[in-house]
Amino acid sequence: MSAKLSDKRPVPATMKKMLQTDPMLRATAGEALEILLVADSSFAPPPRGAVLDMAAIDPGAAHQV
Numbered sequence: 001m002s003a004k005l006s007d008k009r010p011v012p013a014t015m016k017k018m019l020q021t022d023p024m025l026r027a028t029a030g031e032a033l034e035i036l037l038v039a040d041s042s043f044a045p046p047p048r049g050a051v052l053d054m055a056a057i058d059p060g061a062a063h064q065v
């Protein structure tokens with residue numbers, strides 16, 4: 001079964017890249033963060049050790065999955 005995540009919004013697109021089964025195609029955490037930073041210049045990385053709330057970053061993501 002494959003994940004059906006939208007490529008149109010930054011968070012689902014990033015999650016889709018991180019869930020690739022082929023390690024060569026899978027995004028690393030650093031690559032995922034870079035994708036989010038490029039997609040939204042107002043996005044600031046959370047403090048180290050903080051729990052990341054994806055809905056707060058992309059409120060429409062929960063409805064796009």
